[in-house]
Amino acid sequence: MxxxxxxxxxxxxxxxxxxxxxxxxxxxxxxxxxxxxxxxxxxxxxxxxxxxxxxxxxxxxxxxDFRAGPIETTGRSLDVAIKGEGWLAVQSTDGSEAYTRNGSLKINENGMLQTSSGQMLQGENGPIAVPPNMDISISADGTVSGIDNGQTQPGPANVLGRIKLVNPPTSGLVRGDDGLFRQNSGEPAAADPNVRVAEGCLEGSNxxxxxxxxxxxxxxxxxxxxxxxxxxxxxxxxxxxxxxxxx
Structure with missing residues (x-):
């Protein structure tokens, strides 16, 4: 008993x-x-x-559960989805580096590229700034380019930066109270050139x-x-x- x-x-x-x-x-x-x-x-x-x-x-x-969710096409240039394994690097509210699969991006009032939740998107050389009047495109390797939409004749695309894409082992990732993942060692992960993204798409929940x-x-x-x-x-x-x- x-x-x-x-x-x-x-x-x-x-x-x-x-x-x-x-x-x-x-x-x-x-x-x-x-x-x-x-x-x-x-x-x-x-x-x-x-x-x-x-x-x-x-x-x-x-x-x-690290299985991938369904990919949905949105057609929005600031929407990106990770193809296969990998993560987007962002800066959390405490200043540390964290990782997310939420690729719904926006440009804040200061011209900085952020996630829809307000975390600063990390580039390989720091945050990515977007000048005003720019049409943004994101290539498969995470390179962010912009074309001035105020010109009558389209000019060449200007490279604004490259999104930091990482692929640390999932066994070393822990979820924080803010829903973002971090390495349990506390160290930032190295950029992985093999991670690819799809522009105009979002990954749904698994x-x-x-x-x-x-x-x-x-x-x-x-x-x-x-x-x-x-x-x-x-x-x-x-x-x-x-x-x-x-x-």
């Missing part, structure tokens, strides 16, 4: 954690470049002076809404099972107390 209480209690608590993760994934089913979060749990015996009859559930390594909904239903039933086990343990304890009282 003692083991039953520990197992059911900690199992129910972590099922709630899994429900929160699944709900977050489902809420981001339409978020550009989103990577689904994966939770892992394991049973651990309680170490004490008594017999090792009690176990409880603890959270294991929290990871992410969350499958149907799978997420089914998972939520399964977790709700598992939580009910854990609650039933706790109720059974309470009933067993009450019956045992009655028997001891008769003796």
């Amino acid at each position: 003692d083991k039953l209480v520990y197992t059911a209690m900690t199992g129910a608590r972590h099922i709630l954690d899994q429900q929160a993760t699944t709900s977050n994934n489902l809420a981001n089913a339409t978020t550009t470049g989103f990577r689904a979060q994966i939770d892992a749990f394991r049973a651990v015996p309680v170490v004490s002076e008594g017999l090792p009859t009690r176990t409880f559930v603890v959270a294991d390594t929290v990871g992410a 969350v499958n809404p149907v799978d997420a909904m089914v998972n939520m239903i399964a977790l709700a039933r598992s939580f009910d099972t854990q609650m039933s086990l706790l109720k059974n343990a309470e009933n067993n304890a009450a019956k045992a107390t009655q028997i001891l009282a008769l003796n």
Whole structure:
């Protein structure tokens, strides 16, 4: 009975954690470049002076599903999607380098190239500035070029910079509270010339809404099972107390 209480209690608590993760994934089913979060749990015996009859559930390594999402054509020149593996390098709010697959870009009021979330896009030589009255195009290797749209005759394209594209090992990436990924070593990743992008496209979320909904239903039933086990343990304890009282 003692083991039953520990197992059911900690199992129910972590099922709630899994429900929160699944709900977050489902809420981001339409978020550009989103990577689904994966939770892992394991049973651990309680170490004490008594017999090792009690176990409880603890959270294991929290990871992410790094499978690519669907590519959608938008036709917008500031939309880019990573082809295959790779990441866009951005500057997070704390100044550190972070990585995202969200290629929906914009030009801020200061003429700097940013993501739609407001992170400064990193170039191989620093942030990329875009002069006013420029038509922007982004090539497959991340080179950003601009043509002055104020001229009657189109002139040659001016290279404004090259987006820093990286491809660090996914085993060394961790997701931050801001949804961006970073290397667990804290060091910035080196630019990878093999990473390619597609202009006028965006990568969708890799969350499958149907799978997420089914998972939520399964977790709700598992939580009910854990609650039933706790109720059974309470009933067993009450019956045992009655028997001891008769003796």
